């Protein structure tokens with residue numbers, strides 16, 4: 062008798078748990094409990110992003126989700142998914158309402174909803190409803206009726222500040238000096254969720270459906286503005302949103318291991334004294350990692366005027382010597398204009414191309430190609446959208462092929478790679494941009510004179526690195 066898919070999926074889970082438990086035993090470690098706060102610097106967290114551990118956890122995530130989709134009554138699954146937006150806004154309510162900090166301060170014995178509500182001046186019954194929905198999704202725990210405590214998932218949203226400091230703080234100020242994860246989550250469930258709510262109308266509109274313009278997006282409709290998201294951010298009244306966006310980009314680094322940018326493309330192999338240009342580098346949070354790890358290269362961080370002003374603060378706080386020595390330069394530059402740096406060893410584009418539709422990406426890539434030397438490398442860091450079927454279109458490129466997923470998992474590994482698809486939709490809602498499949502990126506790069514020569518898939522990361530050279 063054929064083995065049922067339920068049993069095959071269950072077997073994938075138990076086999077993966079065996080792999081994890083063996084590694085934990087070898088390292089004399091215990092798997093982190095969901096009840097304990099997340100500690101990004103603990104040994105066990107670094108073990109969990111080792112390639113074999115990443116693979117095992119991805120298989121568990123993919124198999125558990127597929128098992129759930131298989132066993133659950135379909136109407137219940139569909140309605141649960143259709144109502145998933147409540148999880149999104151409850152996460153933002155927990156952040157902006159300082160529930161995360163108030164609950165953490167109470168310690169493992171937890172805190173009653175009346176005491177929470179007294180501190181943030183909200184309705185205790187609504188506090189309970191928000192926390193209970195989150196708890197039901199493993200974010201926070203309900204210790205006894207109406208008494209809540211932190212856990213592993215709620216702790217990643219924690220600013221680490223006192224509740225007095227964050228209650229009533231602005232949507233940006235509360236995140237200053239934090240990991241930025243909460244800023245990233247709040248932005249997604251604020252601008253992101255509001256814009257995404259309009260996606261179906263945008264998709265079905267006979268004109269807008271074909272638009273790649275950054276000012277004809279679901280965001281424009283949701284926020285009743287003719288400005289593109291970045292131009293909207295530049296308005297004085299939206300400064301807190303822009304500031305939160307910068308902090309969110311810093312937080313997006315947590316979607317990958319801290320040194321992910323160093324584990325794919327080898328910046329240290331560039332000739333000494335080389336210049337890297339971080340195009341649309343934001344405040345330069347990624348460049349900071351490279352600057353710290355590779356002391357003998359120079360970095361030019363380019364972005365819009367306001368962001369570069371924020372970048373000056375960021376570098377003053379994190380590595381002032383890099384600015385005073387001139388090793389790191391902050392440069393106001395519009396990447397749709399000709400690239401001023403003509404001798405770059407590498408152009409880095411992280412989370413840039415996904416902001417734009419193909420005609421705009423072509424402008425960016427062609428301008429970089431015009432400024433490239435024959436040795437210049439183009440390093441694109443973005444989520445690579447896996448095909449949901451087996452694809453051989455890009456198999457000749459080193460690193461491109463995905464490791465085959467065990468049957469009956471989706472070749473894309475389903476929920477384990479959920480971020481690539483969700484971020485893709487967010488890019489559409491914000492900018493008419495998109496995350497791309499590798500086949501799409503290869504075609505686009507070639508139209509602009511770049512040949513993709515290597516793909517780095519970073520274990521434990523939601524992003525891939527695509528390396529290209531001038532054709």
Ligand SMILES: C[S@@+](CC[C@H](N)C(=O)[O-])C[C@H]1O[C@@H](n2cnc3c(N)ncnc32)[C@H](O)[C@@H]1O
Pocket residue numbers: 291310311340341342343344345346347363364365368394395396397410411412413416
């Ligand atoms: C998604 S963020 C990525 C920031 C950074 N690369 C990172 O990964 O943290 C996109 C960046 O592109 C910048 N940007 C948008 N339009 C630009 C333009 N025309 N020229 C230069 N930078 C631009 C934005 O200000 C923003 O900092």
